[in-house]
Structures are given as C-alpha cells and as structure tokens.
Amino acid sequence: MGFAAGILTFVLAGAVSAQHRISLSGDVQAKISYCKDCHGVSAQGFNGYYPIPRLAGQQPEYLENQLRAFIEHRRTNNIMFNVAHSLSPPVLNALAAHFASLNPPPIGGAPRQLVATGRKIFEDGMPEVNIAACAACHGPEATGSGVIPRLAGQLYPYMIKTLSNWGRERGQNPTIPDTAAIMSPVAHSLNKSQIEAVAAYVSTLRPPRGTPNTVQ
C-alpha cells in the first residue's frame, strides 16, 4: 500500500506536465475511465438522464472544491457523493489536473438564435436590472480562474438546470458558507429567458489554444 502510494506520488508530480507523456498510475487511469463513463469519453459531458457536465478544461481548484462539497453534502447529489467520497486527496488532485488538460470541442446543440443575447448578457451584464457581467469573474472567454469555474463549452441543459436550481443544490450547509454564496444573488436575479440565452452562448465557446487560464 505504501509502495503504491509512493508510485502514485512520483507519477503525480509529472501528471500536470504539458507533454503529458508520463503515464498515470493504474489506479488513477482506472478512475479516469470510470469518470468518463458518465462525463463523456473526453470529459466533454453527456446528455444522460440528467445533463452530465463537461469537466474538460475545468479549473482544477474548482473541481476539487466541488468534489469536497459533494463529500460534505454542501452540494446535493447522491451519485456524486458516492463517487467523491471514495477519492483520496492525491487521486482527487490527479483527476482535477487530468480533466483540466482536456480540450474536446463542445457538444453543442443549443438554439442558435439565443446566442447573441447570451453574449451580450455575458460580456456586458444587465446593469438596469442588477445583473453583473459574467465575464467579470468567469473571464472574457468563460475560461474561469482559480475557484471560479470555466463555463466555455458547458452543456446547455446543464447550465439551465444549474442556474435555475442554484439554492436548491448548492450551499446546503448554512453553517459552512462556501463560494456558492457568490452566485446565489446572480442566479436568483436571472429570469428564464436570460438563463437560456447565457447558457446557449457559453455552450458554444471553445477558447483557442494558449488562452490564459487554460492548460493547453
């Protein structure tokens, strides 16, 4: 067990390298394949019974935070609770780094006519109705940064579900407030058509190679 942990640590040291030629240990490889069963063969997401989100290109710090939130039931999802609480910290780290390095094209499929409005809301906000510009935090190309998630290429139905149900799924432990609190007023202020527009817009985005805050 100690030997395997040693190998894991050694391998993980190189896991984030841009070359990515160092092969990940068997444990981590198996775990990655398991995640991809639901999240898509390149973690691009999948329209299962629920929309299962894209993890490709996601900010590692954000991914780790979400996995912890699932474990601690601060974010409600029974399937992900079971997934997450089997992950040891080094495996969690390795997974987050691996997903961050992937960059498949977005699945797409959102209604095209909503994209222009979504772009306007994303870049400029709607100051008359107190809706902040998404770009201020998520970045001009929706790549995210640090704890703030990438939205570029996220699934259209997943974005809608997430924004519409924010307070019902996230920040579920009021005695341990987390970063979910920041989005709560924003999600609450957006109406249905604004949510759909923004969701449609970000679902089309694929920041090019070399964009800041991406691992490519």
Added chain:
Amino acid sequence: MSFRPTKRQRRWAFRSPAGAALILPAALLALSFSSPAAAQGNVSKAEADAKLRYCEVCHGVSAQGFHGYYPIPRLAGQPTEYLKNQLQAFVERRRTSNIMFNVGHVLSPAMIDALTTDFNELNPKPLGGAPKENVDEGKRIFENGIAGANVPACASCHGPEAKGNGPFPRLAGQLYDYITNKLTNWEKERGQNPAQPDISAVMQPIAHSLTQPQIKAVAAYVSNLE
C-alpha cells in the same frame, strides 16, 4: 427578485402568460418606490440596497474586493469624490473598462450619491493574500518617496495611513494584484482622452518611474493596512 423591467420587457409581458409573472412583482415594486422612504434624492432605500448588493457580487462582501477573473478592487472606505470621479471617467471612456462603462451609465446622480456614501462607510478587514516580502521597503517608499527617481511620498496625497482624501483614493486594504496591475498599466487604462485631461495625469509619471520591485513593495505594504 428585485428589478425594474425595461420597456421591452413590459411590452413582452403583455404578450405571454409567463410575462404576467413579471408584471405583478414589478407593479408591487413600483408601488413601493413611490413612497418617500429613507432615500437620498429620488432613490429609495430598497433600490439603493439592491444596487449595492449587485455591486458586491463582483466587488465582494462589504466591497472588500474579490479575485474574479481580474482582481476587482476594494471600494470600502473610498472617498466619495474619488468614486464619483471614476464612475464618470468610465462613462466618458476616459478610463477603459467595458464592464464598468455598462455599470456606470445606468446610474442616476441620486443613485451615485447613495452608493458612494454607502461604500465610504463600509469598513471590512483587508482581503489580504499579498506576499509578505518587502513590506518594509514598501513602507519606506510610501512614507519617503524615492528622491532620485522623482517619486514623491505616496503619503503626501494618499495620507499617512493611505486612507485617501477627496479625489485621492484610499489604498489601505486594496488588493495587492489590483495595485500592481494599475501601477504597471497606468496610461493604458486611464486618461484615455487626451483632449480631456483628468486628475489621473498626476499619477502617470509616478507610475512610470516606479520599477516593478518598487511597485510590488508598495502594493504589499498598503494592501495590509486597515
């Protein structure tokens, strides 16, 4: 949900059943706005509070600042004159920020009065997170300037405790990387209309003269001040 429907939304509301859901809360809101609450000018407290909460989405809890995609500055404790000048500069595009241009140009003078007063009165602890190195050197530069490089003491305008005054901003508790960004890129963002020079011109030669290590030192010092 607190918002004022636009003309377009009001027109749309009459055409769709979903839109009816907009009209009732909007009507209630409109009624509440018509009463002269504890307001400044013709801005109701509810409106001002809602706007303040909206600002805090980006500028952080109690406007302490926030690390969004960009470092979003602390507004807490800022002199009202400085804030008003910046809002005007954004709207007139003398200071470049697409997001703040959009924020600024929907604000009425009464709303600006209310907001800037609110921000000025907030006093959270500094957000922190700055590197601890070179704070002493930063303090030296802040208090004494750099004679050889024509850099006056920051304290001479920003105050001995970096709390600012009038048109001079508070630096105490400002985000480290916000300060380093601004000092490094001063003329790329400010004073963008040469035909309308503004007070940002005062900082231009100073920002230009400071070296990167000096900028980092000063930023580290002031970002920890309360």
